[in-house]
Amino acid sequence: MEKSNENLDLQEMENSMNIELSEDIAEGIYSNLAVISHSNAEFVIDFILLVPNVPKAKVKSRIILTPQHAKRLLGAMADNIKRYESQFGEIIDPNANNYIPPMHFTTRGEA
Numbered sequence: 001m002e003k004s005n006e007n008l009d010l011q012e013m014e015n016s017m018n019i020e021l022s023e024d025i026a027e028g029i030y031s032n033l034a035v036i037s038h039s040n041a042e043f044v045i046d047f048i049l050l051v052p053n054v055p056k057a058k059v060k061s062r063i064i065l066t067p068q069h070a071k072r073l074l075g076a077m078a079d080n081i082k083r084y085e086s087q088f089g090e091i092i093d094p095n096a097n098n099y100i101p102p103m104h105f106t107t108r109g110e111a
Contacts, residue, residue: 029060043070 031047038044047061065073085091 031060033057038067038070042066 029047031049033048033050035046035048036043037046043065045063045065046059047063048057049060050057081091
């Protein structure tokens, strides 16, 4: 049975299409907080660097997705976390009690 492009993992996608990764993007951006909002047409994920004792946090990157792509991302993340935990053990969330760090900015649930 042949897989559709939607179900290909990154390695398979790289083998089937030419994906360019520039040096500055390849370095990545560190984020320790994500704020997700949505409208009827899109999901917006702001990746933020929250530094202790600094009153202002900066959005380091913003990704805008269609609802369909957001759901695919959710599935891909769940699959990758499952594979990670089978290889390295369970990821322990120290904030499992729904603790949200104090933030000095506001966000609305609209894009």
